[in-house]
Amino acid sequence: MTTTLKIIAPGMLCSLQDQGRAGYGQFGVPRSGATDPVALRLGNALVGNAPFEAGIEFRMVGPTLQAQGGAVRVGLACQARAEHSCAQTQAVTPVSAWQSITLQPGDTLKVSSVSRGATGYLTLAGGIACEPVLGGISTYARANLGGLHGQWLKANDVIPLRSDAPAHGCEKIIAAPPDASVTQLSVILGPQADFFSTSAREKFLASTFIASTQTDRMGIRLQGDPIHALPDKGNDLISEGLVPGAIQIPGDGQPIVLGVDCQTVGGYPKIATVISADLHKLGQIQPGDTLRFKAVTLAEAQQQRQALERRIAEALSTLYDHYGAGAMNLKALYESNLIDGVVNATSDPTPNETESCKKPST
Template sequence: MSAIRITRAGPLATLQDAGRPGLLRHGISASGPMDRTAFERAGVWLGAAGATGIEFTTAGLGFVAEGSVSIAVDGGSFELSIDGEAKSWPSRALLSAGSIVDIRPGPAGNYGYLRFDREIDVPLVMGSRATSSIAGIGGLDGRALRAGDVLPLGATLPRGRGQHPTPATVADGPIRVIRGIHADRFSNAIRQRFVTDAFAVSPQLDRMGVRLADPGQVFAEAKILSLVSDAVVPGDIQILGDGTPIVLMRDHQPTGGYPRIATVVTADLDRFSQLRPGTQVRFAPVTVAHAEGLKP
């Protein structure tokens, strides 16, 4: 049986698969990859991939192959080397026993993905192997990966014809949003400035949420910023009691007690997750009907 042994991992490197949709009513957010499109692309490069892969952050990842295995990487823009030889990004490769893989920070993106031509042999929890940082379930003992971890891999999957890895075209422009359930609690002036003023991604980001810097103090005069808690979803933009906007992400809490002025459309949530701290962000309103027709 093949395996990989982790030699270096950042604090947010986790096992992820498609997640646990439909369990929010039980207090469990879906989790899954922060950039689902990049996660899926890595599987396409292989032709057939196990449902579970590794999500790593700008800290990168290092591991040693214990047995032969095919891998593919995608997401953001990182630097990859195998046995000391630089490789392109994104990429796929056949590793032999003892191969040393090193992934280092690159010029763009917060999250990268490593997929295998076989399943990572960890238990299913509530139908998924995805690590939930807030619930502490799934993945490897419900926690982030760390140096010394050994991930056993199952049998090689029947392979289709994989595609040659090519860099994705990164869209630009505003992040599209639909009107939030509490938008009417904000004045017309605040709602207008929300879509005309620029925000910035702050260094305070993780799988639960991304805080935004608000240099124009758009929400400084907002009132009644505490509500009875109700259900929230990925992409909801909450305005905290001190006026700080926070965009909820894949491991969001099940309920929230702050007003949501808007929700990032699903088609733009992957792109938003890859914006590094300091990146300027503008929001553009679209209708629900328009959002439903968009593709990532």
């Protein structure tokens, strides 16, 4: 019997996403993919997957899942708690954020709401056995592409997993995940910066905007002091190519930051474009968040890419073995100097798995 995950309750806007499908913009196909690819990467590290293996993306409220046919190791990549219900013992144990947990057949995992940021991921050891479409498993429901039958996940959907998924070794936890709160986005001005007066551009960079309720995978509509294009330029442009991160200014002057599911061409002037190192932040913006934009140069954008990779490496350096609910994570405590001087932590890099991985309750 193949191992599957059944969706008991889908949470909110739950879909399968990976790195997305670049290269099909010429056919009108959006990139799609994880709205926060950094969280997806870290989540995949929790379960020993390649960085961009497809996972289950959700917004604000996580799904409830049940393992069927075999054991499944799941990584919870977001600031949310979960409950693991063991089918055999009926025991319910809490699961903390940014940890992996192995579900035995019949076990369920109920993910609560996201307490910080907006988007979370459940990654699955070994990956999902869905056929890639146009180079990716990412779901783009508007055109029925990818995912499970091209659609958002719903109750009773059954996600097929690669049957050779390993579920041995210690559970993992990321002790110091990146902060999901977003207050500033770096941008490169253009392509239509010249549609706006110097004072309008200054206003754009000096203002604080609020993310409206129209915030989803296609884009984020902001509210703030309106930014108006020069009268002789207007807000109509001969349609041209778009990428996620481009910031459109429609006639009402309220910016729209385009997201991963944005259309490939559009006719609003774009005052600026969010740099690639900050695109992952778009996934964590929720309605009501306040945002500012900061103009940077191409060279600074490239430096920020390197800085982002360093932050990811730092987070991954806090990927520790996890000994189950209630057990103290000694190594994390040593390294964060909470038990300073008791043991030399550096001489004990990885506790012996066979001894320390005994599960307390299952």
